[in-house]
Amino acid sequence: MTEEAVPGGRATILLVDDEAEILTALTDLLEDEFDVVSTTRPEEALGMLAGGLRPAVILSDQRMPGLTGDAFLERARSYSDAEALLLTGYAELEAVVGAVNRGRIAGYAAKPWEPAALLSMVTAARDRYALRHALETERALMRGLLENLPEQLSFKDAAGRFIRLNGARAAALGGTVESLLGRRESELLSDEAAARLARAEAGALAEGAVSELVEEPGEAEGAVRWMQVSRVALGDGVLVTIGRDVTEARQMEGRLRQADKMQALGTMAGGVAHDFNNLLTAILGSLQLAGRRVGEDPGLQRLLRNATMAAERGSALTRRLLAFSRRNELALRTVSVNQLVLGMGDLLARSLAGPNGTTVEVRRRLAPEPVTATVDPEQLELALLNLCINARDAMPNGGAITIATEEVTVAAEQVPDLPAGSYVRVTVSDTGTGMTPEVLARVFEPFFTTKDVGKGTGLGLPMVYGLVQQSGGGLTIDSRPGQGTRVALYLPAADGAAAQANGEAQEVAPAREPVRVLVVDDDATVREVTAGFLADLGHETVEADDGISALRVLESDPSVRLMVADFAMPRMTGAELSERARAMRPDLPILLVTGYAELAALAAGIPVLHKPYRQAELAEHVAVLLG
Known part of the structure; x- marks a missing residue:
């Protein structure tokens, strides 16, 4: 039996007296305020306490056969922390002192008692018990709070x-x-x-x-x-x-700020790349068309080749921008990462020759078992090349670059912003100068570089970041001044059954029968180049500078057999134009060209050709569409 006592509340009192009449009188006095439990035998009272009785107050007679009150209260302390009160029929100071010392009584009353005084004494004892327990509870709570x-x-x-x-x-x-x-x-x-x-x-x-x-x-x-x-x-x-x-919270805030900044920079980079790709399409296309018209003059051919190579470098630059902004369409497939790394041997040997005769050693620590990942192999190759070039530049006096692969299981929160799962970790480590925390905090910003003017674009690491993010992976960088740099790419692991190191585009023959093609682009130079490419392939072209004009042509000219339209145009996008053109001409083949691809916005089932494109690429798509 267990009771909780609160100040002024109802509680249990245990009465012990060898005279039944005394117990009856005490019960009559106290039962309105207490739950009364009584016995004439101290031994029975001890058994009750040992059995679980939890009174707030024990009121015991002093003179009892077999066991005096002070001795009983002393033994009761083994089972109960109740407030102890003593009743005595004699003015025995020695017995009271003994009860105080051994039984730790809180008070005593003489027989015969004065009812109001005894009731007041018992009530005060109950309240002391409740307050003592409340204080002990508070202390326990405080100890628990402090300790845990x-x-x-x-x-x-x-x-x-x-x-x-x-x-x-x-x-x-x-x-x-x-x-x-x-x-x-x-x-x-x-x-x-x-x-x-x-x-x-x-x-x-x-x-x-x-x-x-x-x-x-x-x-x-x-x-x-x-x-x-x-x-x-x-x-x-x-x-x-x-x-x-709050270290973890600040790190999370930092990652969120970095993610917001990267998203904003990615949007800007994607827009710049789109405009730049339009320029490159016009430049490369015009150079290709001009090269067929200048004849065999070696001087002019050399100038055209130089201009074409410069434009190709610009095209590589936009690919890096698009990879960073995650707006290029990756050709994701299952790739044997070990085979890809081994296949880069000659490329790395040519690209990593150190300045002033310094030696850069490339070491490979590849996983013994085949490791396959879902990734665009060309972009991964470009990413590893960029990382190795960065590592070489960080070792002006030579050193070693280590490329390692292994399949790992990543737990939740182990790698920032990376879901738990199986990944292929590709690590590029160097023994170079390392980076300060200030530089490390900015390495993913496009165009940020610590290299001398003309020696770096600042797009290498942003491109790598964009690749792993778009592939569903993650990236970590560990670097300290004087201790080198370690970049780890986490790529989603894949079933190795269909793995390949790289893929070659299938040759597609151009169409043999010329057709009438509608070319739609708001940029006149790009539109002219596209029309020129098609004309060189033998097709007849008709041009429109926006979606509304294109719809008018389709409505008035039933001989148009194919439409090639830019995706990003004012007032009406290529996707919107495609939907309206399909409503008018359901059987009309359509090809969209774009400087970047927001795939979710494109009309379903319409192929996409990315700028800057070559005549052979355009011919291949046209041949497929015309069957």
């Missing part, structure tokens, strides 16, 4: 000494709770840190409550930990301090 709270919690007196602190705070100060109680925190700090602490605590005592963000050294070398420290004055100079580790 992950935050660092401490209380200090007016002299700055610890009066309470939890294990987390003690561990942070390099001690234990027991060793730090009564000590001043300033004794454990440097003079500079102690002065800062004194200023912070003085501010809290003056203002009532203050909060600050504090930077502290982390566990790993060079790492930083951020603590949100709140101080609250409780009065009489007592100060409570709560320190919460």
